[in-house]
Amino acid sequence: AQPTPAMEAPPRANGGPSQLGAQAPVPMELCKDPVEDWEALVNRAKRKERSELDLSGWQKFGFATSRAQEFETLRAAGDDPPNIVQRVEARDLSVESFWERFETKGIPCIIKGIPEVEGWPASGNWTIDRLCQRFANVPFKVGKSDDGSPIRLTCGQFAKYLETQRDDSPLYMFDNKFGGSKEVRDRLLSEYRVPRYFPDDYMALAGEDGRPPYRWIALGPRRSGTVMHQDPLNTSAWNTLLSGRKRWVLLHPDTPRNVAKAKHVMQKDDDDEAINVFIDLLPRLRKQGVRTVEFVQYPGETIFLPGGWWHCVINVDDTVAVTQNYAGRHNFASIWRSARQERPCWSHRWLRAMSEHMPQVAEQARRLNDQDGFSMEELLRRNRERRQRRRERREARALRLARTRAGPAFDEAAWRRRRAEEASSSDSESTVSTSTSSSDSSSSDETSEEEEEEQQRSQAHSK
Numbered sequence: 001a002q003p004t005p006a007m008e009a010p011p012r013a014n015g016g017p018s019q020l021g022a023q024a025p026v027p028m029e030l031c032k033d034p035v036e037d038w039e040a041l042v043n044r045a046k047r048k049e050r051s052e053l054d055l056s057g058w059q060k061f062g063f064a065t066s067r068a069q070e071f072e073t074l075r076a077a078g079d080d081p082p083n084i085v086q087r088v089e090a091r092d093l094s095v096e097s098f099w100e101r102f103e104t105k106g107i108p109c110i111i112k113g114i115p116e117v118e119g120w121p122a123s124g125n126w127t128i129d130r131l132c133q134r135f136a137n138v139p140f141k142v143g144k145s146d147d148g149s150p151i152r153l154t155c156g157q158f159a160k161y162l163e164t165q166r167d168d169s170p171l172y173m174f175d176n177k178f179g180g181s182k183e184v185r186d187r188l189l190s191e192y193r194v195p196r197y198f199p200d201d202y203m204a205l206a207g208e209d210g211r212p213p214y215r216w217i218a219l220g221p222r223r224s225g226t227v228m229h230q231d232p233l234n235t236s237a238w239n240t241l242l243s244g245r246k247r248w249v250l251l252h253p254d255t256p257r258n259v260a261k262a263k264h265v266m267q268k269d270d271d272d273e274a275i276n277v278f279i280d281l282l283p284r285l286r287k288q289g290v291r292t293v294e295f296v297q298y299p300g301e302t303i304f305l306p307g308g309w310w311h312c313v314i315n316v317d318d319t320v321a322v323t324q325n326y327a328g329r330h331n332f333a334s335i336w337r338s339a340r341q342e343r344p345c346w347s348h349r350w351l352r353a354m355s356e357h358m359p360q361v362a363e364q365a366r367r368l369n370d371q372d373g374f375s376m377e378e379l380l381r382r383n384r385e386r387r388q389r390r391r392e393r394r395e396a397r398a399l400r401l402a403r404t405r406a407g408p409a410f411d412e413a414a415w416r417r418r419r420a421e422e423a424s425s426s427d428s429e430s431t432v433s434t435s436t437s438s439s440d441s442s443s444s445d446e447t448s449e450e451e452e453e454e455q456q457r458s459q460a461h462s463k
Helices: 038-049 055-059 068-076 095-103 128-134 155-164 182-189 202-206 274-287 332-342 344-357 359-372 376-409 412-425 449-461
Strands: 087-089 109-112 139-144 150-154 173-175 215-220 225-229 236-243 246-251 293-297 301-305 310-315 319-326
Touching (some): 068 274, 128 215, 225 246, 274 310, 332 344, 332 359, 332 376, 344 376
Antiparallel strands (some): 109 301, 139 173, 215 319, 236 301, 246 293, 246 310
């Protein structure tokens, strides 16, 4: 393995193992049961998340009713082909062996027993029911609206939704802010740790402000999932499951985008939510000779996913998981090449931070720029112009939509004031695609024009 560059150690994602400890009592104000009018609030969230559907459209495929047996068959299925992804016990796997066998070679694997071996308080304690009881009054993100703003429900409202929902692809609580407030975030982060196999967090050097979202807590109802995508900026990821089961499908990084997205096998009324991928689209892809890797993730298992691999994941049970994307010693070159192109402004700040704290890695970044004939200054200039054009297009689209919805009573001045207030309070949201409206990459202003066009095509299609 490549030696770690001399550096001031970047902070771990959650402060490291020193924060681990017994679960502290949750303040009573977090335990109130805010479920009044929960159904109306859930319906409003669903309309925002899938504005192209009426509420009945959330159940149009019948995966919880008329086609429920197809989903049950999927739930009962094992790895396909059997043992296709290697499983290793955490107690038998050293960090150096993991780096040599898997990370440096870009090979996915499953590590069993990390939460138990490393003594996570979350182990055996984090289920949807328990977390929703503990944080009943805390809002978490369940999606994004058409304008990219976050959609949130409290855990109490989400719990009531889970009791009765029969949606094909339910709302998915997938939050990179861990509830938003520092108190809740710190409490959750103290109950698990970044596994010892992933000690690097080079992106942390640039600070949290403007950093591409990189870690999430995920409470997934059965049938919910993430659409087929590659993780942003070519980052690698780990995903630890704490309760329930997930089913994964992987496609090799060399798979063409149109093949991975199954656009060529989709029929008129098809969707590309995770459940549609597994039940309808994957069988068609296999008939055309596309090689897929499917496996089940069980509680206590951690998936290592190298950068570039296409993946789609469905929750076959109600699940709770934590996941994080990272840049480190073994994947820096590919991530730098992606980040400087897709996030030029942030990458400029990242390079300055590396120069101060990790000079050897900063020099590696500059060598890559020289080798590729890459000028960051020129890209920054073009990106500033592109961002301005994008903002103007987004504003014009939002204005047209608002005017159409409001009709003759539309008050443009009031709309612009409200829009300005929302923009000033917005935050950076998840890069992980939990529904078709989400981009496969970043949702920031540094998203490329091609990616924005893909978002528009996805929204126009059907979530």
